[in-house]
Amino acid sequence: xxxxxxxxxxxxxxxxxxxxxxxxxxxxxxxxxxxxxQERADLYKEIFSRLQTRSLFxxxxxxxxxxxxxxxxxxxxxxxxxxxxxYKFFDQKYFQYDTNGDxxxxxxxxxxxxxxxxxxxVCESDDTPFMLPVLRDYILKxxxxxxxxxxxxxxxxxxxxxxxxxxxxxxxxxxxxxxxxTIAASSRGTAPKGTDxxxxxxxxxxxxxxxxxxxxxxxxxxxxxxxxNAAKQSNTQIGQNESQFKxxxxxxxxxxxxxxxxxxxxxxxxxxxxxxxxxxxxVLTSKPDQVGMKERRENIRLxxxxxxxxxxxxxxxxxxxxxxxxxxxxxxxxxxx
Numbered sequence: 001x002x003x004x005x006x007x008x009x010x011x012x013x014x015x016x017x018x019x020x021x022x023x024x025x026x027x028x029x030x031x032x033x034x035x036x037x038q039e040r041a042d043l044y045k046e047i048f049s050r051l052q053t054r055s056l057f058x059x060x061x062x063x064x065x066x067x068x069x070x071x072x073x074x075x076x077x078x079x080x081x082x083x084x085x086x087y088k089f090f091d092q093k094y095f096q097y098d099t100n101g102d103x104x105x106x107x108x109x110x111x112x113x114x115x116x117x118x119x120x121x122v123c124e125s126d127d128t129p130f131m132l133p134v135l136r137d138y139i140l141k142x143x144x145x146x147x148x149x150x151x152x153x154x155x156x157x158x159x160x161x162x163x164x165x166x167x168x169x170x171x172x173x174x175x176x177x178x179x180x181x182t183i184a185a186s187s188r189g190t191a192p193k194g195t196d197x198x199x200x201x202x203x204x205x206x207x208x209x210x211x212x213x214x215x216x217x218x219x220x221x222x223x224x225x226x227x228x229n230a231a232k233q234s235n236t237q238i239g240q241n242e243s244q245f246k247x248x249x250x251x252x253x254x255x256x257x258x259x260x261x262x263x264x265x266x267x268x269x270x271x272x273x274x275x276x277x278x279x280x281x282x283v284l285t286s287k288p289d290q291v292g293m294k295e296r297r298e299n300i301r302l303x304x305x306x307x308x309x310x311x312x313x314x315x316x317x318x319x320x321x322x323x324x325x326x327x328x329x330x331x332x333x334x335x336x337x
Contacts, residue, residue, distance in 0.1 A: 001066060001131040004138035009217045009231065013224035014065075016245035018058060020252030021259060024286040025053050030279040041281045044267060047083050059089040060262045061255060063123040065131045066092050068105055071121040082273045084266075087121075119269055123262040133223040141216035160184050163196040226251045249288050256285040307331050 004010050027044045029037035048056075056071075063069035069092075073084035095116075096108040105122060106113040116122055160183055162176040175192045182189030183197065191197055217231035226248030263283035271280050300314050312326040 020247040021255040137219035
C-alpha cells in the first residue's frame with residue numbers, strides 16, 4: 001500500500017485529503033464554569049501547540065490509511081507537570097497483531113511479540129484502510145502500463161516481411177535478408193529484383209490503454225476523496241479548479257472525529273499522570289460547515305425578511321469582515337406599519 005504512493009494520482013489525492021482535516025484544535029474543559037478545569041484546558045492547549053498539531057494530525061491519520069498508527073512521546077517536567085514535549089512516529093512494519101493470543105497490536109521483535117507501553121498512543125481504525133482499494137487500482141494501473149509497454153515494444157513498430165520467389169538461390173535469400181535488416185534499421189535499402197518487401201502496421205489504438213488508465217485513476221480518486229473528479233478534467237474550466245481534488249465533506253468530517261477520539265485518548269494519558277481525578281477535558285477539531293454558502297445566504301435573507309434579529313457572526317460565516325463593535329441588526333419597516 002505504501003509503494004502505491006509513488007503514483008502521482010495517489011499522492012495528489014492523499015495530499016488533498018490531508019487538507020480536508022487540517023483544522024483548528026480546541027480544548028473543551030470538563031466543567032466550563034470551574035476555573036480549575038479551565039486552567040487545565042489552557043494547559044492542554046499549550047501542550048498541543050508545542051507538539052505541532054499539523055504534523056501530529058497526519059501521523060494519526062496513518063491509522064485510516066494503513067489500519068493503525070503508533071506514536072511515542074518524550075516526556076518532561078514543566079512547572080511541576082509531566083507533559084509530552086516531542087513525539088516519534090513508528091512505521092507499521094514494527095508491529096503485528098497477536099492472532100494467536102489476545103488479538104491486540106504488539107511490538108514485533110524478531111517474531112517475538114511484546115506489549116506496547118500504556119503511555120504510547122495507539123490509534124486503530126475499525127474501517128477498511130482506504131489505501132487497500134487504492135492498491136487494487138494501482139496494481140491494475142501498473143500492470144496495464146507494463147503490459148502496454150510490452151505490446152508496444154513487440155508490436156508497436158511495423159513488421160517488415162520479405163518475399164522471394166520459390167526455388168530462389170541462397171544468395172537471393174541472403175540479399176533479401178540484408179535488405180530487410182537495412183530497411184528496419186534506416187528505413188531505406190535495396191533488394192534483389194524479383195523479390196518483394198511488405199511493411200505491416202500493427203492494428204492498435206492508444207485509446208484502449210488510456211481508458212484502462214482512466215478507470216484506475218477514477219477508482220483511486222473515489223477511494224481517497226469520495227468522488228472521481230480528480231481523474232476528470234473539464235475542458236470548459238477557466239482558472240484553478242479547487243473542487244477537483246477537494247475531498248467530500250462527509251469524509252473530512254469523519255476524519256476529524258477520528259482525530260478527536262485519538263487525541264482524547266492522549267489527553268487521558270496526560271491527565272492520569274498529573275491529576276488522576278477523571279475530570280478529562282475534550283478535544284474538538286473545528287468541523288466544516290455542513291450548510292453550503294448558497295443555502296446560508298438564503299436562510300439569512302429569509303430570517304431577515306421575517307423581521308428577526310441577525311447577529312454579526314452570520315456575516316463572518318459568509319466571509320465578510322465585521323467590525324467588533326457591530327451589534328445585531330433587525331429589519332425596520334420604512335412605513336412604520
